[in-house]
Amino acid sequence: MTTPVSPSPDIAVTGVGLVTSAGIGVDATWKGVCEGRPTAARNPLLAGLPVDISCTVPGFSAREHVGRRSSLAHDRFTQLGITAAREAVADAGLDPRNWDGARVGVVVGCGLGGVATWETQHRRMLEKGPEAVSALLIPMLVPNMVAGHLAMDLHATGPNLVTATACASGATAIGTALQLLRDGSCDLVVAGGAEAGVSPLMVTGFAQMGALSRRLDEPSAASRPFDADRDGFVIGEGSGMLVLEREADAHARRARVRARIAGYGASADAYQMTAPDPAGVGVLQALRTALAGAGVMPDEVDHVNAHGTSTPLNDAAEAGALRKLLGEGAAVTSTKGVTGHTLGAAGAIEAVLTVLTVEHGRVPPTANLERQDAEIELDIVAGSPREQKVDVAVSNSFGFGGQNAVLVITAA
Amino acid sequence: MSVMYGRLVDLLVDRFEVDRAEISADTTFEDLDMDSLFLVELLLVIQSEFGVDVGDDAASPGDTITAVADLIERLASAEASA
Numbered sequence: 001m002t003t004p005v006s007p008s009p010d011i012a013v014t015g016v017g018l019v020t021s022a023g024i025g026v027d028a029t030w031k032g033v034c035e036g037r038p039t040a041a042r043n044p045l046l047a048g049l050p051v052d053i054s055c056t057v058p059g060f061s062a063r064e065h066v067g068r069r070s071s072l073a074h075d076r077f078t079q080l081g082i083t084a085a086r087e088a089v090a091d092a093g094l095d096p097r098n099w100d101g102a103r104v105g106v107v108v109g110c111g112l113g114g115v116a117t118w119e120t121q122h123r124r125m126l127e128k129g130p131e132a133v134s135a136l137l138i139p140m141l142v143p144n145m146v147a148g149h150l151a152m153d154l155h156a157t158g159p160n161l162v163t164a165t166a167c168a169s170g171a172t173a174i175g176t177a178l179q180l181l182r183d184g185s186c187d188l189v190v191a192g193g194a195e196a197g198v199s200p201l202m203v204t205g206f207a208q209m210g211a212l213s214r215r216l217d218e219p220s221a222a223s224r225p226f227d228a229d230r231d232g233f234v235i236g237e238g239s240g241m242l243v244l245e246r247e248a249d250a251h252a253r254r255a256r257v258r259a260r261i262a263g264y265g266a267s268a269d270a271y272q273m274t275a276p277d278p279a280g281v282g283v284l285q286a287l288r289t290a291l292a293g294a295g296v297m298p299d300e301v302d303h304v305n306a307h308g309t310s311t312p313l314n315d316a317a318e319a320g321a322l323r324k325l326l327g328e329g330a331a332v333t334s335t336k337g338v339t340g341h342t343l344g345a346a347g348a349i350e351a352v353l354t355v356l357t358v359e360h361g362r363v364p365p366t367a368n369l370e371r372q373d374a375e376i377e378l379d380i381v382a383g384s385p386r387e388q389k390v391d392v393a394v395s396n397s398f399g400f401g402g403q404n405a406v407l408v409i410t411a412a
Numbered sequence: 413m414s415v416m417y418g419r420l421v422d423l424l425v426d427r428f429e430v431d432r433a434e435i436s437a438d439t440t441f442e443d444l445d446m447d448s449l450f451l452v453e454l455l456l457v458i459q460s461e462f463g464v465d466v467g468d469d470a471a472s473p474g475d476t477i478t479a480v481a482d483l484i485e486r487l488a489s490a491e492a493s494a
Contacts, residue, residue, distance in 0.1 A: 068429050131456065
């Protein structure tokens, strides 16, 4: 039984949660991002590999944050997801013990799943034989378990999905949640992304394909979106979660509305496995769809939280598409200069940061932007945060395989 | 308490991060929030650590730690005398 709703009700963000390399919790991350404080550092886990730097969540104690059972039975990506989701639900002023779980959905983006568990258990099997492989391997490994465990943790028995569109996964999840709320399938959705892909094999894989920065002697300067000297991304981990509900419902329960998810556009480049279409055709299509869905014109966009990975190809292609559609009017930033690239979680973490940007009227700077690439003709915010009113913002996310997801986030 | 009970408690504390204070002779695995999958994992670890061949359905979450320790003891004795 679904609740009849008007064709395109406004969708409110009433709760947010974050776990990133800038800190555990929304406040810690927002502070680090606004300070433009890069978090990339040498990682002992990666010692001896071609790339040994990452943006890792500092001081995350699984036992402390998610309890003994989860610390033993869940991969880190699930633990990060649960931590961020609990913060988002609490921030929304909700108590899962009091809600109708059948009307609550969970949609989480995840690109890789429990890859660290995979590596550890594979090593055990090779070294000690199949008897040494954990009975918990599969439930720790498969990407859908982050949503499954969230359902158990939050008693959310509505639609339960994991989206896998590589580095667009987190934004795809939020877009999917928007649709579930608009079509009346749910009254509330916990949506976001979670990823913990800083494992030796994954980092090596990304290094082998030439995607990672090799600025190993100067890790804090390695992630430098839109800078002329950028040379690749820095892998990160984390989770971002949002509580979404129809705005009328939020008002009815007197919830604080932080911002609105007003539009969503998805597209495929259908071009190449790892490189974006240099003409930006797919990106433009997603941007236009998202803006049209939100009912706003391109010249109304005040701010873009760019995908901005710090790879030479992505940043150039994205900047070209933004310039073509929006001109130079929007204040653009890439928060990956601080957080690194958290893959399947990135779209959700950046959506939360965009919500905060809209709410606070503060555009965070792009860390490490010292000399803007001359071919990137955009108003990139650098150095310090820019205080400005932001009514309409866009959060871009693009994945390998040419999958694009764009969210339009507007002021409440 | 048997030697095996003590070894099992040590295993729960060291490998499954159970607080020692939570465990007594009457404690069940359910009391420790260990469901059937956890128990399969525990039995695999027992097999590996204690060298005792325990079937993966040898115990259920409602069993007490004492009962499972006794079972392992019996299986170990049977294997030793076989």
